[in-house]
Amino acid sequence: MKRLITIVILILINGMAGAAPAMPQSKAVKINERVYALLGPMGQPSVHNQGYMVNSTVIIGEQGVILIDSGASDEVGKHLANAIRKLTTKPVTHVINTHHHGDHVLGNIVFGQAEIISSEICRDMVNKTGDEWVALMESLIGHKLPNTRPIPASVTFAGENSRVERTIQGVKLVFWVPKGSHTVGDMMVYMPDDKILVGGDILVNRTIPVMRDASVKNWAETLEQVQAFDASTIVPGHGPLMQLQDVSRLQRQMAAFYAGIEAGYKKGLSDSETRKTLDVREWKKLEGFDANIGSNVSRTYLEIEQSSF
Numbered sequence: 001m002k003r004l005i006t007i008v009i010l011i012l013i014n015g016m017a018g019a020a021p022a023m024p025q026s027k028a029v030k031i032n033e034r035v036y037a038l039l040g041p042m043g044q045p046s047v048h049n050q051g052y053m054v055n056s057t058v059i060i061g062e063q064g065v066i067l068i069d070s071g072a073s074d075e076v077g078k079h080l081a082n083a084i085r086k087l088t089t090k091p092v093t094h095v096i097n098t099h100h101h102g103d104h105v106l107g108n109i110v111f112g113q114a115e116i117i118s119s120e121i122c123r124d125m126v127n128k129t130g131d132e133w134v135a136l137m138e139s140l141i142g143h144k145l146p147n148t149r150p151i152p153a154s155v156t157f158a159g160e161n162s163r164v165e166r167t168i169q170g171v172k173l174v175f176w177v178p179k180g181s182h183t184v185g186d187m188m189v190y191m192p193d194d195k196i197l198v199g200g201d202i203l204v205n206r207t208i209p210v211m212r213d214a215s216v217k218n219w220a221e222t223l224e225q226v227q228a229f230d231a232s233t234i235v236p237g238h239g240p241l242m243q244l245q246d247v248s249r250l251q252r253q254m255a256a257f258y259a260g261i262e263a264g265y266k267k268g269l270s271d272s273e274t275r276k277t278l279d280v281r282e283w284k285k286l287e288g289f290d291a292n293i294g295s296n297v298s299r300t301y302l303e304i305e306q307s308s309f
């Protein structure tokens with residue numbers, strides 16, 4: 001018996017030694033009396049951050065809370081729920097997903113009572129790719145996520161190029177589904193009374209835009225349209241809060257990137273030859289440059305190649 005207890009204790013100690021590091025805290029930034037940004041740490045999902053690296057927006061309405069983007073797992077979702085509890089005792093009644101990538105939707109499962117809202121295409125993409133995203137997250141953070149399941153939206157807004165205005169919990173919201181930019185089915189949320197725009201990953205700050213699933217030409221056009229909003233605060237999908245001038249800088253960079261690759265293609269250069277001709281000094285300052293610049297060039301090159309047929 002004594003031996004058994006010793007063995008059990010040894011197993012427990014071993015288990016603790018292998019335990020994952022604690023999830024980093026979010027940074028709550030109060031934008032106005034009813035809207036907070038919960039800024040996640042920068043970087044890719046990893047063992048170190050336990051998959052927590054997304055920005056979320058918390059809108060405290062009349063009876064309940066609207067949460068925009070729910071995190072990369074049930075664990076991140078719970079982490080966000082705890083952070084929300086520090087801001088209000090009201091329950092989360094609505095969750096909005098800006099796009100289908102796992103870091104933005106896999107926390108939905110924690111908010112089972114809430115209405116989940118996204119674009120139609122985003123809902124379809126969650127159904128199609130959700131399980132792959134869970135597996136990818138597990139491999140990036142180094143442990144299984146037995147309680148994470150993709151939960152698609154129950155309420156959706158129409159297809160591309162639509163704007164729908166709704167008042168939810170007494171808060172006026174404009175749901176804007178632009179032409180697929182960062183992903184197909186992107187959706188942004190504008191609060192006209194608060195002058196706040198929530199951009200999902202169409203808008204990222206101090207971190208390189210990830211183009212793996214993107215349509216780069218649309219993205220540059222969407223960034224132009226963003227500037228027509230009278231937004232005084234912009235919550236990006238990743239990185240610190242932005243202003244409209246940051247959007248105009250991102251727009252210029254994106255358009256120049258596309259034009260540079262298009263020029264290479266037209267000269268008959270391959271994608272790797274084209275890459276050498278690009279001026280990437282501005283991109284190089286951004287988080288995630290090394291991990292993404294190659295696939296960003298390839299993706300854009302492929303897009304241009306396909307559109308020329």
Ligand SMILES: [Zn+2]
Binds near residue numbers: 101104201238
């Ligand atoms: Zn993201």
